[in-house]
Amino acid sequence: MRVDARRNYDHLLAVARTVVTEQGADASLRDIARRAEVGLGTLYRHFPTREALLEALLRTSFEELATRAAELETSSSATDALETWLRECVAFTHEYRGVITPMTAAIEDPESALHASCVMLRTSGTQLLTRAQNAGLARTDIDGVDLFALIAALAWLSDQAGTAPRADHLIDLVASAILTDLNTSPGPPVRSRSTESLGS
Amino acid sequence: MRVDARRNYDHLLAVARTVVTEQGADASLRDIARRAEVGLGTLYRHFPTREALLEALLRTSFEELATRAAELETSSSATDALETWLRECVAFTHEYRGVITPMTAAIEDPESALHASCVMLRTSGTQLLTRAQNAGLARTDIDGVDLFALIAALAWLSDQAGTAPRADHLIDLVASAILTDLNTSPGPPVRSRSTESLGS
DNA sequence: ACCTGAACACCGTTCAAGT
């Protein structure tokens, strides 16, 4: 890579980070090129699609979340690990408003520049979920795909101006739904079953 | 209203329904005017904002959902009513892909043409929720605002191509999180408490 | 090798001119 190209690439990425932080993942590419004082073609040369730009922007964050999941797997209880990681995933997408929509599309599209990163994230989540399930601490009727979808839904919620303040609370609710005692689901509530056994 | 104006209005609405069903709530207004064989200014005259158009498009559906909530309040158990209505809300937004985003924005903005309809929907939901809470069948740490947010999140999920097939399952999960036995939340799981009482 | 920006085909929104 030529030195001037390298310089353009780096500068473009720095400006894009600012603009996407300000305006969200659907910010004007033209505006990014303009603010980077670079021809529009140069942006397209380095980042052929918007998703390629987002991938370059978010790569380190994705890697950090994967590392974080591995850490939590040994440092925390299965329950805490999953809940903490879930919350950190949502917090991450919140830094780049609107990024969750291309992410949910990308995980279904192997051609997308964001595909690998999203699959990696889903894999990390699946491991934390499986661990909790094996310990009898999480519902067994959901899998990594469901977990990713729930994270996406919560991330979307956090992106909406009005619901953002409630998001934390709703993350709790979803987390508690996943991390429910196995005996409480499926089937009747535990209380009735305990009552039955007491009665017999 | 002049007869030609009335004709334009009705035709515009019919075409818009088709186009929005096909392409989602962010369909091109220009395209709608074109397919209705009407000047673009005519569309803007009748529907000054996109939300005004959506409101006209969805009004009857909103009213049906409100009526439905009132019906369920007397015809079904508190639990079934809330779960059924929640599912019908999601199914409704699914008919007009992408409509949930303007709706979540509108509920915070009294100036929006969609505001009243969304508030009405939220009120219906709040009533079903309160009834379940009073019967001790729903968590008491959420309110109508949370419920609306959860419905929105699930609706968004159903709109995403990849996650749509899972949406039904995830609605179950969220519904069960809301409609959990009061004794299971907040506080420690019921099982431990039962065990304690058995041990003493 | 890389950069540039005009060109093309689209938007949403407004508003002078028509009937």
Added chain:
DNA sequence: ACCTGAACACCGTTCAAGT
């Protein structure tokens, strides 16, 4: 009263021409 469509200020994307 109502309709029309040109005009304006934006997009994303491509690509011939430059260095």
